Amino acid sequence: MNKASRLFCPALITPKNAVVKQSEQLSRSQKLLTELGLVKSGSNGTYQIMPVAQRSVDKLIDLVQRNMQQAGGQKITLPILTPTGLWKKTGRLEGDISEFYMVRDRSGKQFLMSPTHEEAVTAMLATTSPISYRQLPLRLYQIGPKFRDELKTRFGLMRAKEFLMKDMYSFDVSEETARETYSTVSAAYDRLFKQLEVPFVKVNAATGIMGGSVSHEYHYVSPVGEDTLLQCSSCGYAGNSEVLEGQTVSPASCPSCKSLDLREVRGVEVAHTFLLGDKYSKPLGATFLNTSGKPQPLVMGCYGIGITRIIAASLEVLSTEQELHWPRLLAPYDVCLIGPKQGSKEQPAAELIENELLLNVGELCGHQELLHDDRKELTIGKRLLEAKRLGHPLTIVVGAKAVQQDSPKLEVHLSKGEKLELDLSEALKLVSEHSQYKNSLLNGSFHRDEEESRSQSVGHQL
Known part of the structure; x- marks a missing residue:
């Protein structure tokens, strides 16, 4: 416990x-x-x-992996160090690499501390014995640290020099099947972000240094966002302003419906998808044997999710100035149980109820999801204040009201500030409902559809 x-x-x-x-x-x-x-x-x-936040990170990793595996992903681990020679072959070493860390080994060979792994994973397949078209599509993903020498770090985990990322790389036989993979993985991304219940927008984006023909970004709308987004109130279209300004249609009008009702918001990019084509497979010689037995370049896509950035950005959107509010599936603990203060007159009777709750609540939500605040040398008030700031979805207090003769009540505090007075069975029912709702999220039963989520997200922030 x-x-x-x-x-x-x-x-x-x-x-x-x-x-x-x-x-x-x-x-x-x-x-x-x-x-x-x-x-x-x-x-x-x-x-x-630290340990409490690590629980949230681990929960997000589990959720991401669940969705990647549903999309046909297989997990791998690639070395952090990538030989710069691979980046030279693809031409990316000649681009703007000022944000990348370079290291040399004792023999003088130069490596990148990988900010991304397109070259590395493509080279891996290029050096694998001939891949048959029957083995495709192939969707490989990893979760690990990435590095970027940010000129100006800010906002903690949202813009750091070292961060945790999920990156998937897909390999197909043709542009057509690569687009099918892109749709499959994009659907997994949409499902993930709906499960997190943080309002998000999905926008058309520039391909930039990654290259390719199609790209989308997922953003949480927040004043601290570094990207400027334009959202159409008429049809729901959203785009990165960099993309819209580069098109022939004036960014004052919607490229989809030509409406003039475009609104500017700030976004924190938390995920990105690309359809890459053969930008990496051709120069690195990554091929498969087609139905005629002849080698043909693999057609690629790549898909990134900022694990630690999602944690920080979701808290940025949901929290108040004084209290953390977590996405329901990412809260470090589901329930915090606070017992009576040491030496209080109600302590002996209240502890009997407290011990019963420890058993029953643990069985309902899982004992690992229950935090017992056993620091009874502290007042209930002090422990409750801390619990509220930490943002536990449910905090149950076993105080003087729990042992009153006529109508014993437990105090139950919800993460949004609501306070309830419930008897034991009602409190347990609330815990059960919370756990059932979490399971419904994991199983794909969402509270609201994607379009409503997106429109509300922008409308709420404006």
């Missing part, structure tokens, strides 16, 4: 009247995560993730 007294959660204590010098720009999520001891700064642009 998870006990609050055993948690390593090094909260940031700032003395009263202290003058705090900020080395970088803070966002709401970064401030809360740091103050509450969920994330610590390692150095400029790098972050140490």
Whole structure:
């Protein structure tokens, strides 16, 4: 069982009247995560993730993997170090590589600390014994650290020099089947972002340094976003302003329906998909044997999700200035149980109820999803304040009202600030309903459809 007294959660204590010098720009999520001891700064642009936040990261990884496997993905692990010679073959070494880390081994050979792995995975297939068309499509993904020498790190995990990312690479026999793969993986992305229940927008995007013919970005709308998005209120079309300004149609009108009702919002990019064609397979010699037994270049796609960026950006969108609010599937714990204070007159009777709850709540939501705040030397009020700031979906308090003779009640606090007074069976029913709703999200039963989610997201922020 998870006990609050055993948690390593090094909260940031700032003395009263202290003058705090900020080395970088803070966002709401970064401030809360740091103050509450969920994330610590390692150095400029790098972050140490503490146990409570790591639970959220692990839950997101599990959710991403579930969706990637449903899309036919197979998990691999590629080396972080990629020989620069591969990037030279594809021409990307001649582009703007100022954000990339380069290292040399003792023999002088140069490597990239990979910001992405298109060259590496394509070279892997190029050196594999002949691949038959019968083995395709092939969808390979990994989850691991990526590196970018950001000129200006800010907003904590949203713009860091080292970050956690899921990257998938697909290989097909033709442009047609590659587009089918693109649709399949895009549908998995849409499903993932609906499961997270954070309003998002999916926009047409520039292919940039990655290349290819088709590209889409997934954004959370937030004032701290670095991308400017244009959203049409008439038809729901959304696009990155860079793309719209590069087209013949004036960005003052919607490219889809020609409506003039375009609104400008800021977006945090949390995922990106590309249809790459043979941009990498041709120069690196990655081929398959077609039905005639002749070698033919593989047709590729790539699909990225910022794991740590989603954590930070979702908290940025959902939280208040004082309290974290997590996506339901990513909350570190489902339930926090707070028992009576040590030495209080209600302690003996209340602890009987507390122990019964520990057993029953754990069985309903899973014992690993229950946090027992056993620090009874602290007042209920102090523990409750901390629980609210940490954003637990349900916090159950076993206090004086739980042992009153006429109508014993438990205090149940919801993450959005609502307070309920329930008897034992009602509280357990609420826990059960919460767990059932989580399962419905995992199984693909969503509260609202995608278009409604997108339109509400932009409308809510404007």
